[in-house]
Amino acid sequence: MMMREDAKPTKTVVGVFGFMDDLTKAITSVKAEKFPFTVYSPFASHEIEDTALPGKSPVRFFTAVGAITGLIAGFSLAILTAMDYPLRVGAKDIVAIPSIIVIGYECTILFGALFTLLGLVTMCRLPNLFRSPGYDARFSDNKFGLVVGCSPEQVKEVESSLRRFGAEDVEVRDGL
Amino acid sequence: MLASQPLSVQSLSVSGNTFPIPDVVVSDAENEIVFERRQKRYTGEVTYTEVTDTVLNVMNPPKGGWWALLFTCIAMVGIGAWAWTVQIINGIGESGKSHPIMWGFYITTFVFWVGIAHSGTLISAVLYLFRAKFRMPIYRLAEAMTVFAVLTAGLFPLIHMGRVWFFYWLMPYPNQRALWPNFKSPLVWDVFAVSTYLTVSSTFFIVGLIPDIAVARDRAKTWVHRWLYTITSLGWRGSHAQWKHYSGAYLLFAAFATPLVVSVHSVVSWDFAMSIVPGWHATIFPPYFVAGAIFSGVAMVMTLAIPLRKVFSLERIIRLEHFDAMSKLILLTCNVVSYSYATEFYMAWFSNNTFERYQFWFRPFGFMAWAFWIMFFCNCVFPQLLWIKKLRTHIGFLFVLSIFINIGMWFERFNIITQSLAADYIPYSWGGYNFSWVDWGILIGSFGWFGMQMTLFLKFFPIIAICEIKEIMPPPMRGNDEHGKVGTDASPAH
Numbered sequence: 292m293m294m295r296e297d298a299k300p301t302k303t304v305v306g307v308f309g310f311m312d313d314l315t316k317a318i319t320s321v322k323a324e325k326f327p328f329t330v331y332s333p334f335a336s337h338e339i340e341d342t343a344l345p346g347k348s349p350v351r352f353f354t355a356v357g358a359i360t361g362l363i364a365g366f367s368l369a370i371l372t373a374m375d376y377p378l379r380v381g382a383k384d385i386v387a388i389p390s391i392i393v394i395g396y397e398c399t400i401l402f403g404a405l406f407t408l409l410g411l412v413t414m415c416r417l418p419n420l421f422r423s424p425g426y427d428a429r430f431s432d433n434k435f436g437l438v439v440g441c442s443p444e445q446v447k448e449v450e451s452s453l454r455r456f457g458a459e460d461v462e463v464r465d466g467l
Numbered sequence: 468m469l470a471s472q473p474l475s476v477q478s479l480s481v482s483g484n485t486f487p488i489p490d491v492v493v494s495d496a497e498n499e500i501v502f503e504r505r506q507k508r509y510t511g512e513v514t515y516t517e518v519t520d521t522v523l524n525v526m527n528p529p530k531g532g533w534w535a536l537l538f539t540c541i542a543m544v545g546i547g548a549w550a551w552t553v554q555i556i557n558g559i560g561e562s563g564k565s566h567p568i569m570w571g572f573y574i575t576t577f578v579f580w581v582g583i584a585h586s587g588t589l590i591s592a593v594l595y596l597f598r599a600k601f602r603m604p605i606y607r608l609a610e611a612m613t614v615f616a617v618l619t620a621g622l623f624p625l626i627h628m629g630r631v632w633f634f635y636w637l638m639p640y641p642n643q644r645a646l647w648p649n650f651k652s653p654l655v656w657d658v659f660a661v662s663t664y665l666t667v668s669s670t671f672f673i674v675g676l677i678p679d680i681a682v683a684r685d686r687a688k689t690w691v692h693r694w695l696y697t698i699t700s701l702g703w704r705g706s707h708a709q710w711k712h713y714s715g716a717y718l719l720f721a722a723f724a725t726p727l728v729v730s731v732h733s734v735v736s737w738d739f740a741m742s743i744v745p746g747w748h749a750t751i752f753p754p755y756f757v758a759g760a761i762f763s764g765v766a767m768v769m770t771l772a773i774p775l776r777k778v779f780s781l782e783r784i785i786r787l788e789h790f791d792a793m794s795k796l797i798l799l800t801c802n803v804v805s806y807s808y809a810t811e812f813y814m815a816w817f818s819n820n821t822f823e824r825y826q827f828w829f830r831p832f833g834f835m836a837w838a839f840w841i842m843f844f845c846n847c848v849f850p851q852l853l854w855i856k857k858l859r860t861h862i863g864f865l866f867v868l869s870i871f872i873n874i875g876m877w878f879e880r881f882n883i884i885t886q887s888l889a890a891d892y893i894p895y896s897w898g899g900y901n902f903s904w905v906d907w908g909i910l911i912g913s914f915g916w917f918g919m920q921m922t923l924f925l926k927f928f929p930i931i932a933i934c935e936i937k938e939i940m941p942p943p944m945r946g947n948d949e950h951g952k953v954g955t956d957a958s959p960a961h
Contacts, residue, residue, distance in 0.1 A: 309943060329708075369650040390651040394656065400663055400727050407720060431705055
């Protein structure tokens with residue numbers, strides 16, 4: 292049974308898994324059936340990430356923009372301030388590139404890291420202080436969670452499927 | 468398809484792939500037993516829940532020992548604050564700084580704390596990129612140490628400048644005389660390097676903490692704790708999308724922090740090497756400083772980890788193998804540092820420069836030779852005992868050694884700074900350093916300040932990275948017993 296395009300997922304079925312291979316099989320199946328889903332795990336797992344959300348994180352684009360901005364900002368700061376009040380110091384040129392490299396280097400790293408942080412909170416939708424309906428405290432300890440959104444008519448089928456895939460516990464909750 | 472399979476079949480077909488389905492649905496209790504048994508078999512000793520419990524136990528309500536430690540640290544901060552106040556009221560002459568040694572105790576201590584800070588990010592970022600598993604149980608401690616050590620180090624330029632209320636003169640802003648800071652000066656580079664290091668290290672540290680704070684939130688027993696950890700974890704859930712972006716971002720943070728580790732202490736070393744003072748003007752300074760910083764930082768991690776491990780029963784997580792790995796890193800950097808000392812002497816002789824030659828005669832045989840020999844014993848001789856395998860896992864010995872190394876590394880900076888200024892070019896201007904109680908008071912205060920932050924941190928936030936420890940444990944698998952057996956136990960990969 293596939294998720295109908297016109298069906299509105301108003302119910303959440305929470306499957307609690309103890310074994311990762313059970314979970315990844317269930318994810319593959321749920322994904323193939325086009326059900327909206329979220330996987331919770333107590334740690335980062337490439338196995339889960341690659342199954343649930345293949346591809347690379349776009350956070351790296353934020354990083355690249357930040358690093359380039361920092362490089363330009365660092366060089367600009369040192370060059371423009373030197374030109375603003377031209378004063379020869381230590382027998383160096385007014386705009387002494389070797390000394391400016393240090394400022395540019397530090398600013399590249401500083402801005403790159405800060406933009407990475409911005410990318411992280413943006414992509415992870417943080418802060419998000421309200422509990423998700425499918426979340427369970429066990430998912431930060433020793434269990435994996437597969438939370439599937441479905442219409443009320445599909446609840447029983449999804450529930451029994453998750454059990455057959457090895458879910459130790461299945462709960463149905465309102466909302467998505 | 469997902470829901471159309473009959474309950475009795477033994478496999479399930481999705482998109483042409485066949486997946487086995489357990490023939491019976493077992494009870495929760497049975498499942499739990501299987502889960503625990505399999506996980507223990509893979510990991511040898513600990514399960515996910517035991518990791519969570521062990522680490523969060525550190526955050527249990529404090530007992531007398533913790534309060535005693537906290538008040539000792541606060542008392543030390545009080546001594547430092549009193550000494551600084553006296554210096555602010557009476558002037559910089561209260562410290563031992565006087566001609567010709569205008570960089571003395573404070574800059575020595577500044578470089579010492581920056582060095583301590585250095586290895587936290589090394590352990591965290593560099594070893595992360597190299598996939599060194601022995602970093603896992605200690606890296607949070609090392610990162611906390613980094614941030615608190617930089618916060619301590621950052622006080623010393625302010626203390627050193629005397630008129631602390633003019634600290635903003637270091638900042639790049641257009642002042643009334645239209646003069647900007649001199650970006651050609653290593654001292655301004657240092658401001659940028661240290662402040663960048665503080666910002667990036669803090670970011671790296673806080674980002675690493677978020678998933679673990681979420682674990683603490685889910686185990687919180689009171690609403691105050693739950694509220695505190697909900698706010699500080701930013702509502703982290705550990706969804707697959709969050710972990711995906713988190714892993715990507717963490718790798719990028721590590722990639723940025725790694726060159727920063729090298730650059731920050733290189734720039735600190737340029738404070739000296741860019742000048743023409745004998746004993747300072749050396750191209751070997753950046754690698755020599757970086758190695759020294761790793762040496763002292765890893766030693767400080769040991770100084771902190773050993774009592775914490777004992778007091779909070781963390782022996783199953785911070786294991787002897789981890790101390791063995793840290794000892795090897797100490798031994799490596801000890802030899803790099805010793806080689807650098809020897810190179811300095813060799814280059815002074817080879818250069819045939821009178822002033823360089825005199826400086827390197829003065830250090831071991833001059834009137835401050837005691838400082839040189841303390842450094843030499845603590846940094847070059849004593850750590851050589853780590854060649855003995857038994858001593859690399861002897862906790863008592865390692866604790867004593869780590870303290871000696873930290874003393875030695877403080878004296879290394881003292882030798883570089885003070886001895887070089889004591890006997891430079893013109894004998895007329897030679898002189899010694901007059902230690903004052905204000906110097907010592909501020910040094911004690913800095914240790915109190917650092918210790919106070921560490922003491923508070925370990926009661927409020929997870930001191931060991933719970934999620935990353937779980938990450939290196941092999942995941943529980945129902946269907947494939949071979950999975951995760953190779954090199955995946957919680958001990959380090961050698």
